[in-house]
Amino acid sequence: MALIVQKFGGTSMGSIEKIKQAASLVIKEKRLGNDVVVVVSAMNGETNRLLDLAVKMGGHQDNMETDLIISSGEQISSGLLSLALKNESYDAVPLLGHQVRITTDESYGKARISRVDSDNIHKMLKEGKIVVIAGFQGIDSNGFITTLGRGGSDTTAVAVAAAIKADRCDIYTDVDGVYTADPNIVPDAHRLDVVYFDEMIEMSSLGAKVLQIRSVEFAMKYGVNLFVKSTFVEGKGTQIKFLGDDENMEELQVSSVACDKDEAKISIRGIPDKPGIAAKIFSRISVANIVVDMIIQNISVEGHTDLTFTVSRKDLKKALEITDILAKELNAKEIISDDKIAKISVIGVGMRNHYGTASTMFGVLAKENINIMMISTSEIKISCVIDAKYAELAARILHDAFNLGKVNG
Numbered sequence: 001m002a003l004i005v006q007k008f009g010g011t012s013m014g015s016i017e018k019i020k021q022a023a024s025l026v027i028k029e030k031r032l033g034n035d036v037v038v039v040v041s042a043m044n045g046e047t048n049r050l051l052d053l054a055v056k057m058g059g060h061q062d063n064m065e066t067d068l069i070i071s072s073g074e075q076i077s078s079g080l081l082s083l084a085l086k087n088e089s090y091d092a093v094p095l096l097g098h099q100v101r102i103t104t105d106e107s108y109g110k111a112r113i114s115r116v117d118s119d120n121i122h123k124m125l126k127e128g129k130i131v132v133i134a135g136f137q138g139i140d141s142n143g144f145i146t147t148l149g150r151g152g153s154d155t156t157a158v159a160v161a162a163a164i165k166a167d168r169c170d171i172y173t174d175v176d177g178v179y180t181a182d183p184n185i186v187p188d189a190h191r192l193d194v195v196y197f198d199e200m201i202e203m204s205s206l207g208a209k210v211l212q213i214r215s216v217e218f219a220m221k222y223g224v225n226l227f228v229k230s231t232f233v234e235g236k237g238t239q240i241k242f243l244g245d246d247e248n249m250e251e252l253q254v255s256s257v258a259c260d261k262d263e264a265k266i267s268i269r270g271i272p273d274k275p276g277i278a279a280k281i282f283s284r285i286s287v288a289n290i291v292v293d294m295i296i297q298n299i300s301v302e303g304h305t306d307l308t309f310t311v312s313r314k315d316l317k318k319a320l321e322i323t324d325i326l327a328k329e330l331n332a333k334e335i336i337s338d339d340k341i342a343k344i345s346v347i348g349v350g351m352r353n354h355y356g357t358a359s360t361m362f363g364v365l366a367k368e369n370i371n372i373m374m375i376s377t378s379e380i381k382i383s384c385v386i387d388a389k390y391a392e393l394a395a396r397i398l399h400d401a402f403n404l405g406k407v408n409g
Contacts, residue, residue: 002034002167003125003164003167004035004036004168004170005037005038005158005164005168005170006025006029006036006037006038006172007039007135007153007157007169007170007171008022008041008231009041009172009173009174010041010043010044010045010046010047011044011174011231012041012172012173012174012231013042013043013077014044018231019080020084021231022040022172023084023085025172025231026085026090026130030130037131037161037166039133039153039156039160040081041153042070042074042076042077043073043077047073050069050073051069053069054066054069054070061109062107062108062109062289063108064145064146066109067111067137067146070147071147074096074134074135074153075094075096077134078094078096078132078133078134081094082132085132091129092129092130093129093130093131094132094133095131095132095133096133096137097137097139097156098139098143098145099120100116100121100160101117101120102117102156102159102160103117103139103141104139104140105140105146106140107289108147109147109149110148110149111138111149112214113148113155113159116159116162118160122164135154135157136152136153137152148214149212149214151209151211151212151215152214154211154214155215157169157215158218158219158222158226159218161219168226170227170237171211171215171227171228172229172230173228173230174230174231175230176229176230176233176235177191177237178191178192178228180192180255180256180257180399181257181259181399182208185259185396186396186399188399189404192255193236193238195238195239195240195255195256196241196243197216197243198349199347199348199349199380200216200240201213201216202258202345203256204216206260206343206381207261207345208258211228226241227239253348253351253354253402254346254347254350254351255347255349256346256347256348257344257345257404259345259392259394259395260342261391262312262313263293263311263341263342263343264315264319264337264339265337265338265341265373266309266310266316266319266323267307267336267337268306268308268327268332269306269332269334270331270332271327272304272330272331273305274303277307277330278297280326281307281323281326284322284325285322285323288318290311291311292311293311293312293343293376294310294376294383295307295308295310308374310343310374310385316339320335320337323335340387340388340389341387342386342387342388342391343386344383344384345381345383346361346398346402347380347381348380348381351379351380352380358382360401361382361384361398362384364397364398364401365384365394365397365398367397368394370390370393372385373386
C-alpha cells in the first residue's frame with residue numbers, strides 16, 4: 001500500500017464530466033489499495049471571474065477580502081469531487097485550508113506556507129476516507145484566509161505530500177507531461193520522460209506553465225517524488241527528479257525552450273552612481289512584494305548611470321508608482337517603461353558541460369534580425385529579453401537550432 005497525493009488543475013475541474021473523469025483516476029489508485037489525498041484547483045476560469053467581481057467592488061489582489069472571495073472557487077471544486085466519489089460509493093471528505101491547518105504568512109494574494117498540520121489528514125485516512133483538499137489557500141496567524149498566488153494549488157499539493165510523507169505526488173493537468181517547448185507555439189515539441197529539478201525550476205520561472213515554481217522548489221527541498229500527468233490521456237507522464245547517475249544526462253546540450261510573455265521593463269535613467277542607490281530602489285520594490293527578474297546597470301557617465309529591470313506585467317503599475325517616487329528622491333532624469341517585451345530562454349543541465357550554447361542562440365536570433373535587449377545567464381540557462389512580437393518565432397527557431405524536435409522522436 002502506498003500513500004499518494006493527486007492534484008487536479010482547473011482544466012481537470014472544468015465541468016461535471018471532467019470532474020467525474022478526475023474521480024475515476026482517484027478511484028483507480030484506491031482500487032490498487034493505496035491511500036489517496038486529493039488537492040483541487042477551482043474550475044477553469046472561476047478564479048478570474050471571482051477576482052473580477054472583487055476588483056469591481058474596489059478590491060485588490062493583495063487584501064484579505066479578495067483572498068476570501070477568490071478562495072471559494074477551490075471550496076466548490078472540493079465539494080463537487082467529493083460528491084462524485086460518494087456517488088461511486090467511495091467515502092470522501094472535503095477539507096478547506098483551515099481545516100487541514102495550512103498555516104501561512106500574511107502576504108495576501110502571495111502567501112507562503114509556513115506549516116502543514118498532517119494530523120487531521122492522517123486521522124481521516126485511518127478511517128478509510130479519501131481526503132479532498134481545497135488547494136490555493138491557507139490561514140494566517142490571525143485566522144484570516146490567505147491565498148498562495150497563481151498556480152498555488154500545485155504548491156498546496158507538494159506541501160501536503162511533504163507533510164504526510166507521501167510516496168508520490170501526481171500533478172494532473174491538460175497536457176501529458178513536460179514538453180521541450182509549448183506545443184501551442186512549437187508544433188514539433190516533444191514530451192520529456194524525465195526533467196531534473198534544476199531544469200524544472202528554471203523552466204517554471206521562465207514561462208513554462210506546467211508547474212508553479214514554488215511547488216518545484218518545495219518538492220526539491222523535501223524530496224517529494226513528483227510526476228506530471230494528463231487527466232485525459234493515459235500515459236506515464238514526466239518524472240521530476242534529482243540529478244543522478246543517468247547515462248544520458250549530459251547528451252543534450254539544451255533540453256527545452258521557454259517563452260514568457262508576462263514581462264515588463266522599467267528603466268530609471270540618470271541616477272547617481274554611488275553605493276546604496278540600487279539597494280534603496282530594490283528594497284522599496286521588495287517591500288511591495290514585487291519580484292524583480294533581470295537587472296542591468298549601464299556604465300557610469302559623469303557620476304550618473306541608468307538602471308533597467310524587469311517585473312511581471314501585472315506588477316508594472318505598482319512598480320511604476322514606486323519608481324516615480326524614487327526618481328524624484330534621487331533626482332533621476334526620467335523613467336521609461338515597456339510592456340511589449342518577452343523573455344526567451346534555453347535550458348538544460350547539459351549546458352554545464354557543453355560550449356557554444358550562447359553563440360548558437362545569439363546567432364540564430366541575429367539571423368532573423370531579432371534584437372536582444374537584455375541577457376541573463378546561469379549554469380543551465382540563457383535568457384534574452386526581446387520584442388514581444390518575435391517571441392513565438394524565437395521559440396520555434398531556437399527549438400530547431402538545438403534539434404529538440406528529435407527528442408523522443
